[in-house]
Amino acid sequence: MRVLHIITGLGVGGAEQQLRLLLRHQPVDCDVVTLTNAGTVADGIVADGTARVSDLGMSGNRDVAALPRLSRLIKDGRYDLVHTHLFRACLYGRIAARTAGVRAVVATEHSLGDTQMEGRRLTAGVRGLYLVGERLGRMTVAVSPAVGQRLHRWGVPRQRIRVVPNGIDVDRFRFDPDARARTRRHLDLPEHAFVVGGVGRLTRGKRFDVLLRAVSQLPDDVVVLLVGAGEQEQELRRLADRLALADRVRFAGEAAHEDGRMAGRGPDLPSLLAAMDALASPSPEEAFGLALVEGLAGGLPVLYTSCPAIDGLPLDAQTNASHCPSDPDAFAQVLFRLRGRDLAHRTAAAAVQHYSITRSADQLMDVYASVVSGLTPKVSP
Secondary structure, three states: OEEEEEEOOOOOOHHHHHHHHHHOOOOOEEEEEEOOOOOHHHHHHHHHOOOEEEEOOOOOOOOOOHHHHHHHHHHHHOOOEEEEEOHHHHHHHHHHHHHOOOOOEEEEEOOEOOOEEOOEEOOHHHHHHHHHHHOOOOEEEEOOHHHHHHHHHHOOOHHHEEEOOOOEOHHHHOOOHHHHHHHHHHOOOOOOOEEEEEEOOOOHHHOHHHHHHHHOOOOOOEEEEEEEOOOOHHHHHHHHHHOOOHHHEEEEEOOEOOOOOOOOOOOEHHHHHHOOOEEEEOOOOOOOOHHHHHHHHOOOOEEEOOOHHHHOOOOOOOOOEEEOOOOHHHHHHHHHHHHOOOOOOOOOOHHHHHHEHHHHHHHHHHHHHHHHHOOOOOOOO
16 A cells, blocks of 8 residues: 655654654555655654655645645555645645545544644634535544544534544653663753653643743742743743742753754653653643653653543553643642652553554554545444
């Protein structure tokens, strides 16, 4: 089977990194087209040797002149299936696939929230445009049951929705005490500090301001480690100054890639998670919550306001996760209790195997097979 993945960009981001990981586990011949920004993740895919990467060079959201180029690329590649990722790629990719004569089109919806999609506010216009494009494909993959339910409320028929969760390389996030010591030295973190981490883009929707306000209520040995970059970084730095937290907050930037090439100039994500004592996510609206699953794989206690990945685990699954309202006082209370616990012994929760990348890749291959054959796969709950 020949598969073309189309994605809006390949800079550092959750959907982009998920595509790279998926390509390592797909037993098919794959190519990747990025509409714009063939960034560091594109370099990683090429280094992995899992797919060829092309940059379509779109100049913006309304660069409709890119459509004939994309359609021609699809037709020349003789692909059996086209798989699109992220809003702009889903819209342009579905149209181009249809005009190229490919009807086996799958789209993954990575980040649909109740009020936003990929950081853009959801409006009637966005919803209408999305649904026009959706009808040109055969199946939409939701990364969590919550996203699947949102799609259905929007008007996507249940039989055209299949839940295939994001996956992680569980072994990669296994706790490493040597990496913990090394990373704490690198970040100038006191050996006995209680380090609360936050992982994700530094945007207002992630509500890392809640985490800073919570830590301002806690003893001086509690330190915040934020991993990620974004437009709210300077605002968060100013808030840390106002809260007298400047020397208790570390901005690590984007984590280094696992193959050694740096997105920032720091350690990789498993090492950064190893340096933490707890992982917190005050974001009230998430599509999946991949970073929290990675934290659980590293044996961290996790505090979250919204995490469909944790909520979607089997009912009997045991995790070291606590639900918490997106409120500074609530987070401060839970973190204070955790600070007094012995967290030296860290093992992954067995439940994280539910999100093993091999399991997710197998489920996606079932979707591919059904879409290419013209059959409708089993409807997800």
